[in-house]
Amino acid sequence: MTETLSTTFDPAEIEARWYAHWEANGLFRPERPDAEAFTIVNPPPNVTGSLHIGHALDNTLQDVVIRYERLRGKDALWVVGTDHAGIATQMVVERQMEARQDKRTNYSREDFVAKVWEWKATSGGTITNQLRRLGCSMDWSREQFTMDPHFTKAVIKTFVDLYNDGLIYRDKRLVNWDPKLKTAISDLEVETQTIAGSFWHLKYPLADGVTLPDGRDYLEVATTRPETMLADMAVAVNPADERYASVVGKHVILPLTGRRIPVIADEHADPELGSGCVKITPGHDFNDFEVGKRAGFAPAEMLNMLDAEANVCQTADGLVPEEFLGLHRFKRDGVDGARELVVARMKALGLLIPHVTKNKDGEEVEHDAEPRQIATPFGDRGGVVIEPWLTDQWYVNAAELAKKPIAAVRSGDIQIVPKTWEKTFFNWMENIQPWCVSRQLWWGHRIPAWFAEDGRCFVAETAEAAQALAGEGVALTQDEDVLDTWFSSALWPFATLGWPDETTSVRPEPVEGPHFSSEVKDGASTSSARTGLLQKHFPNSLLISGFDILFFWDARMMMMGFYNMGQKPWDRLYLHGLVRAADGAKMSKSKGNVVDPLGLIDQYGADALRFFMAAMESQGRDIKMDEKRVEGYRNFATKLWNAARFCQSNGIGASDTIKAPPARLAANQWIIGEVGSCVAEIEKAMADLRFDAAANAIYQFTWSKFCDWYLELIKPVFAGDADSPPAVETRAVAGWALDQILVMLHPFMPFITEELWHKLGARPYELILAQWPAPEAEVSKEATDVIDWVIDLTTNTRSAKNELGIAPGAKLAAFLAAPSNVATRTIERSSAAIERLARLTPVTIGEAPAGPAMQVIAGEDVFVIPLEGIIDIAAEKARLEKALAASQKEAKSLEGRLSNPAFAEKAKPEAVEKARADLAHHAGEVERLTAALARLG
Structure with a gap:
């Protein structure tokens, strides 16, 4: 029996009730064993996370796609799970311990990890509950976690296989070291900020009585990091710089340490920058590391002057003065650090070249340093300045693993949408550096490597297997490090589907070193070797992610897909933009412009927020947050609700047909034709991943065609005999058309559509399991015209x-x-x-x-x-001419401002954008007012 719709639309009550029903009844993954598979995996959010506006966009787009494909009858699987987030999670637990005057080092590794698991059990489900509030129809029955036993098995197997294939190795290189977290982090986890700093000019005395052609007995070097001179190993000059040609191959005596270091020729030194002399500290600068290698310094010989907390330690040659040992690199808590002491000692020795300026009276004033704005690397988690640090770490040969993904994208086997991102992808992948995968943490997948006392390393999936490799009686100690979180999440598209258990072997056997093919052991094909979910749902159909994790995650999934599975992880990769503040600025807590999606859901409902996200997503362009538009889409939901109430009050209810009902009335034929056009428009937009176009199609059809026109056109039909053939026909067509709206709108607004689906009549199934529209109708063009x-x-x-x-x-x-x-x-x-x-x-x-x-x-x-007697023609002409002149004048002024290159370059982006919007407005007014005047003759 049909239940009468209430006069008001209340999203909160509807959303909570329907989501619980869908999940409890397993409707997010109906049994469709013979249906075509459609699979997406969610970018696993950190287990520490909570829903932010970027998550809302990312997951809305994924849900639109998965609901759409489910309605089209596919075996639609949306894999869901969370990432163990090594650094973030350890930080959260350690902060909680600090609040209780406790710390990690008070516990054994095993006991601390147990505490992290306890935290995960009680607090680790925040974001998954919030995803439910957004309406995400994920397969929660198979929720994954990157530290689950089956996932850990996949991670360990991959590491061991890579090692055995020569694609993973241990090396001494510079890493981005976070002194607060005391771990290496990747380049992608470094945020460069421009901060106020200084440029110091120092004298490095030439050794052995050597002088420059101008008589100077020193080289002038300039640096923003004077403390690192304690580990300098050379001074570089450009080989084409004639000023220093006579001293190349000579030496300087490094002040403070007395270290004798060579003057070398290297293209890295820019003759136009400063004095043209560059101090080389290969153990604490990435550029210097490469210069040092070219100069013949082996990494093992490079000097390290800082410990894991960025305090000064003794270098291998023992030449750092004792007064520096133990000092922090920077001033901290009011106490001078190594930087301040180096500057003071150099100044006392007369080796600090002052920076001279003039005051307002024209008098020269000396300063210790020249002020500069300096691009400085910060850790995105620890929040402190990153220190390039020379240490032993585990590396993956990313350049080798990148070859197959590059070829797949270049050939079109993997499509990147929008295609404009391909250039960025190729640039990064073709210049990729070794991937540092070890992290100095306790929480994470511990590296399956064991060391003997003599330094030999044994890599195996278990301690027993490592012992077997080492032989009886050899004492082994497991590596303390864990793997980079992105290493495990790179396995997400297939490890979530049961790999490696659900396969005999899908990793190609290496032949004469690493290679990649579709062959597997015993000659079995990759597809025939896989079973169950893995066989049906890998490769995945689509990946949707923000462009900001293209290299963090997406590219690495490509690498691991080809390596472990012998093929691509998915067919298409869709990269969406960022959600920005209303003025176009990037959202940040420090700016106070962060928008809470849960607050928007509370105020306007999940459907309104979801529709905003989809309607504004235009092939990867950034989205400007506009609460008024969210409110507008809440009004759209209300409009649909009221249209359904009108239908219900006129006896229009649930349809019992997928095919369009027979129709003779012109209005009914017209709406049937418009349904067909809307279906085709949405299907084309979804095939092209044009979420904005799909949302606009259903919005315009619902609001304009159905609510504003069709319902108005059919009102007279219900003024007469309710049982007349026109009334019977119209009720059938109107009920069918409204059903089609609910189905087409469902991927975008699942809650209100499911509610109306049931309130309009008894249904044999929920809307989430309905069939995508198939009107199968021919309509009279004469009638629709x-x-x-x-x-x-x-x-x-x-x-x-x-x-x-x-x-x-x-x-x-x-x-x-x-x-x-x-x-x-x-x-x-x-x-x-x-x-x-x-x-x-x-x-x-x-x-x-x-x-x-x-x-x-x-x-x-x-x-x-x-118009005679309708309006005052003369007065109306005068009004229109006055308004026209004003808009013409304003448009001309704005055109001049925007055509001035100085305005476009110097004005704030929001000012330029406002000027463009104002110009568009006045140009439109000129057109409108000109037409109005023309109407008056």
């Missing part, structure tokens, strides 16, 4: 009235001198509709009387509407 003509006439008449300030309800006489066939038919048969909608009566076929009038066009027909 009539409706299109009436709509055109009505729209243009209303617009003309608005331009001339005529009341919308005013009835006006109209003349049509040479009517088209469609005009003749419509005026003869539907004059009542023309009067009711366009407010034109009478309509006369013939010439209009002389006098002021306006013209309104409908299709090929030009109506003349006399």
Whole structure:
């Protein structure tokens, strides 16, 4: 029995009730064993996380796709899970311990990890519950976690396989070291900030009585990091710099340490920058590390002057003065650090070259350093300045693993959407550096490597297997480090589906070193070797992610997909933009412009927020947050609710047909044709991953075609006999059309559509399991042309009235001198509709009387509407001309401002954008007012 719709639409109650029902009844993954698979995996959010606006965008787009494919009858699987987030999670637990005056080192590794698991059990589900509030139809019955036993097995197997194939190795290199977290982090986890700093100029005395051609007995070097001179190993000059040609191969005596270091020639030194001399500290600078290698310094020989907390330690040659040992690199808590002491000692020795400026009186003033704005690397988690640090770490040969992904994207086997991101992808992948995968943490996948006392390393999946490799009696100690979180999440597309258990072997056997093919052991094909979920759902169909994790995660999944599975992880990769503040600025807590999606859901409902996200997502462009538009989409939901109430009150309810009902009335044929057009428009948009176009199609159809026009057109049908053939037909067509709206709108607004689906009549299944529209109807073009003509006439008449300030309800006489066939038919048969909608009566076929009038066009027909006695023609002309002149003047001024290169370059982006918007507005006004004046003749 149909339940009467309430007068108000309350999203909160509907959302909570329906989501619980869907999940409890397993409707997010119905049993469809014979259906075509469609698979997406969610970028696993950190287990420490909570829903932010970026998550809302990312997961809305994924849910739109998965609900759409489910409605199309596919075995649609949306894999869901969370990432163990090594650094973030350890930080959270350690902060909680600090609040209790406790610390990690008070516990054994095993006991601390147990505490992290306890935290995960009680607090690790925050974001998954929030994803439910957004309406995400994920397969929660198979929720994954990157530290689950089966996932750990996959991670360990991959590491061991890579090692055995020579693709993973241990090396001494510079890493981005976070002194607060005391771990290496990747380049992608480093945020460069521009901060106020200094440029110091120092004298490095030349050794052995050598002088420069100008008589100087020192080289001048400039640095923003004077403390690192304690580990300098050379001074570099450009080989083409004639000023220093005579001292290349000579030496300087490094101040403070007395270290004798060479003067070397290297292209890294820029003759145009400073003095042209560059101090080389290969153990604490990435560029210097490469210069040092070119100069013949082996990494093992490079000097390290800092410990894990960025305090000064003794270098291998023992030449750092004792007074520096133990000092922090920077001033901290009011205590001078190594930087301050180095500057003070150099100044005392007369080896600090002052920076000279002039005061307001023209007098020279000496300063220790030149102030500079310096690009400085910070850890995105620890929040402190990153220190390039020379240490032993585990590396993956990313350049080798990148070859197959590069080829796949280049050939089109993997499509990146938007295609413009391909250039960025190729640039990074073709210049990729070794991937440091070890982290100095306790929480994470511990590296499966064991060391003997003599330094030999044994890599195996278990301690027992490592012992077997080492032999009996060899004492082994497991590596203390854990793997980079991105190493495990790179396995997400297939490890979540049961790999490696659900396969005999899908990793190609290495032949003469690492290679990649589709062959597996025993000659079995990759596809025949896989079973169950893995066989059906890998490769995945699509990946949706923010462009900011293209290299963190997406590219690495490609590498591991080809390595472990012998093929691509998914067919297409869609990269969306960022959600920015209303002014276009990046959201950040420090700016106070962060928008809480849960607050928006509380205020406007999840459906409104979801529709905003989809409607604004335009092929990877950033989205500007606009709460007014979210409110507007809440109004859209209310409009649909009220339209359903109107239908219900007129006996229009649930349809029992997928195919369009038979229809004779022009309005009914017209709406059936419009449903078909909307279906086709959405299908094309979804095939192209144009979320904005798909959302706009269903929005315009629902609001304009169905609510504003169709319901208005059919109102007279219900004024007469409720059992008449036209009324019976119209109820059937209207109920069917409303059903199609609910199905097409469901991927975007799942809650209100499911509620209306059931409130409009008894259903054998939930809307989430309905069938995608298939109208299968042919409609009369003659009938639809009539409706299109009436709509055109009505729209243009209303617009003309608005331009001339005529009341919308005013009835006006109209003349049509040479009517088209469609005009003749419509005026003869539907004059009542023309009067009711366009407010034109009478309509006369013939010439209009002389006098002021306006013209309104409908299709090929030009109506003349006399205005004598309707408005003051002279006053209206004067008003329009005044407004036209004002808009023309403003448009000209804005054009001049925007064409000035200085304005575009120097003005704030939001000011430039506002000027463009204002120009568009005034240009539109010029066009509108010109047309209005033309109407007056």
